[in-house]
Amino acid sequence: MADLRAIADALKTGRAPKVKAMVQEALDEGVPAHQILNEGLILGMGEIGVLFKNNEVYVPEVLIAARAMYAGLDLLKPVLAASGAKPAGVIAIGTVQGDLHDIGKNLVAMMLEGAGFEIVDLGTDVPPEKFVEAAENGAQIIAMSALLTTTMPAMKTTIDLLKSKGLPTKVMVGGAPVTQAYADEIGATAYSSDAASAVDVAKELVS
Secondary structure, eight states: OOOHHHHHHHHHTTOHHHHHHHHHHHHHTTOOHHHHIIIIIIHHHHHHHHHHHTTSSOHHHHHHHHHHHHHHHHHHHHHHHHHTOOOSOEEEEEEETTOOOOHHHHHHHHHHHHTTOEEEEEEEEEOHHHHHHHHHTTOSEEEEEOOSTTTTHHHHHHHHHHHHTTOOOEEEEEOTTOOHHHHHHHTOSEEOSSHHHHHHHHHHHHO
């Protein structure tokens, strides 16, 4: 019988070929794709997230684990799509206009995808209109990152534009210079200080 716990453990140590082989094995044995996702990949990424939050592992280890997660996810996605399985939610993520930093944004996107969310990655230097377009196309959460104090005002511009359009989209903000106080000031729905916390915040927003 497929050992889903072993998939989680292989993912945590970043063994992408092993994860891929075990996911395929589980699928061949008839284990439902959503079960492999939840009890293997999501479990492993969740545990890596906790270690990251506690400073027991660092960015390189998370990136290696995420690569292993994608190796398994690539096999599961078509099966999940065919079965009509719904993601935990749809999140559009991007770094705000004028800002080209993407490491933090990519890390958050990986952790969210690892938690079962569908991610629409808008990239860097994203104008407010592009975030609004993503919201109009069904993103339940807009996640914005800024790494420069000079680009932080673009977050407020985006939130104001979303509100002026009457969109019910929730907005998460984060990035090195961003604080909870700033998030409150500009009317963001939520703030996250790091990639691991972002998953908990996003789960709360869609629950």
